[in-house]
Amino acid sequence: MGGDNAPDIVVNGAALSARMHKNMQCLFFGDKNKIEPILSNHRRLSKISKIIHTDNAVLPNDKPTIALRKRKNSSMNLAIQAVANKEADCVISAGNTGALMLLALFGLKPLPQISRPAIASYYPTMKANKRTVLLDMGANLQCSAKNLVEFAFLGSTFAQVVLKVDKPSVCLLNIGTEDMKGKEELKEAASLLANISLPGSFNGFAEGDNIMDGNIDVVVTDGFTGNVALKTSEGTAKLIASMLKSAFKSSPISWLGYPLILPALYKLKKNIDPRLYNGGVFLGLQGLCVKSHGGTDEIGFSNAINVGVKMVQGQFNSRLADTIEQVNWQQEPKK
């Protein structure tokens, strides 16, 4: 098992999740000598867990193609194979993202209805308790109209199953909300989506700031744009935090007020706690695969597990197949 703080956060995170999901069972792939002592601290988890020992691991700096060729017996690949062989329902990893994607793509294979799997995640918005799903976050740099339409199905099914939104609203990310603006593949995807029955509704184009306004459940874009949007958003949050800090430091009166506002800052921090939005999910494969952030802690890893559990319980793939198979691709779009 991988990630900056493995195997501690993985086992401890699983212990947190096991308390919430009574039917959960765990397979831990990795070094038995490291996993066992941590697992022995969790009596209940020990009973529902099995360790599959391997010395081999995907390294943080392994190129994905190297991982594919040389890490067949790594903990990551063995975990993926367990899902492929139906020994497990979902693989959750905090290891090397690129390697996980490529190993999962080869090990689990895309669903027959999906030409390109995508990475999805969800974010806080300006409306309390309302989340927005964004995909693709980086699996596909350039996307055709057909890819984007498939992402709309992946994203809206994810919103139903994980965020429990009955009829998710879906938008395509663009640089204007007018019909005539944007790249050709976006216009083509929009015209396809207007004539297709999604699990929810298609609401046209959205702009970057709509990702956080809480009015849309699913925002669809190509992996390049989605990744830039994610990183820009993270950078902006860091920038504001650092400005707030330096503004406090430079104002003696404000320093006096600082202890008083701590409860509010704590609440803010909790609202935008990245650990709660930690499950990047690889959608469109024949098996379920959740990527946890590499630098997370046990709460973050537990949240990634919880996303996986919800997808298993909600039968993500069969629900997706039900809706996407009804599609009559009347005008077969360009590939």
Added chain:
Amino acid sequence: MGGDNAPDIVVNGAALSARMHKNMQCLFFGDKNKIEPILSNHRRLSKISKIIHTDNAVLPNDKPTIALRKRKNSSMNLAIQAVANKEADCVISAGNTGALMLLALFGLKPLPQISRPAIASYYPTMKANKRTVLLDMGANLQCSAKNLVEFAFLGSTFAQVVLKVDKPSVCLLNIGTEDMKGKEELKEAASLLANISLPGSFNGFAEGDNIMDGNIDVVVTDGFTGNVALKTSEGTAKLIASMLKSAFKSSPISWLGYPLILPALYKLKKNIDPRLYNGGVFLGLQGLCVKSHGGTDEIGFSNAINVGVKMVQGQFNSRLADTIEQVNWQQEPKK
């Protein structure tokens, strides 16, 4: 003249700028009956100003192509023509962005060395007093490697002339900083830039969060990605502000501390005051053109004027020509 609060903010903004730039002269294009009463409040500005009357205006919802065909005598187009005819050095407008771009493109024409003009703007970063220039912000949805290389020249010359950075560092926006990642046009642009003498230095790829970390002077991207990055950043800032507000409201103790922290909040607001980052500049045309945000006030409009003044004083176009003409496009890139 256009924008949500014209002509008040335009004339009052010009009055602010005229105090800073002693040699400035103003031509106001628009309804004389509206402009004159406001101008009469500013004795000094009146002396250095001239009103060119027109009843015609580009409307906020005019499609750019409609503006091009039907608004030849609009205040916007007459102002652009004044620059084209060398009666003015720079046009500054808070009107319809799309119309301004198209009218300026036709009226001012691209520079011979630039195949596609771009919109640039600059942003606060985590380092005090350090700004980062981002372009293109939306003029070109898809860009070739050659376009991106030209943007690198436009952006670094802008950083020199407006932000007074002697040797600006330039990066291409990508979804990873490794050499082998990203779209083909990005890799091609990177290999061209590695062999070209920029006004500053080429520092490889950057990711979305690097726009705000203060380590890069110029971030180059296509107009689609740049626009999404800008809007996502604005959306994130709004999200955090709204979360901060609701966190304060829900905590009585924090409300007590609120008056004490006002100086810090005031300083934060000043640091990220959008009015100070209000000059979106249309670079690569034979005449200078600055777009002020439509909903701004006189301080924002004055800042847009100040950007224009710096570009005139710094002889932006001749400085650009000096550096880009030295380029030996050894391997002529694909168009």
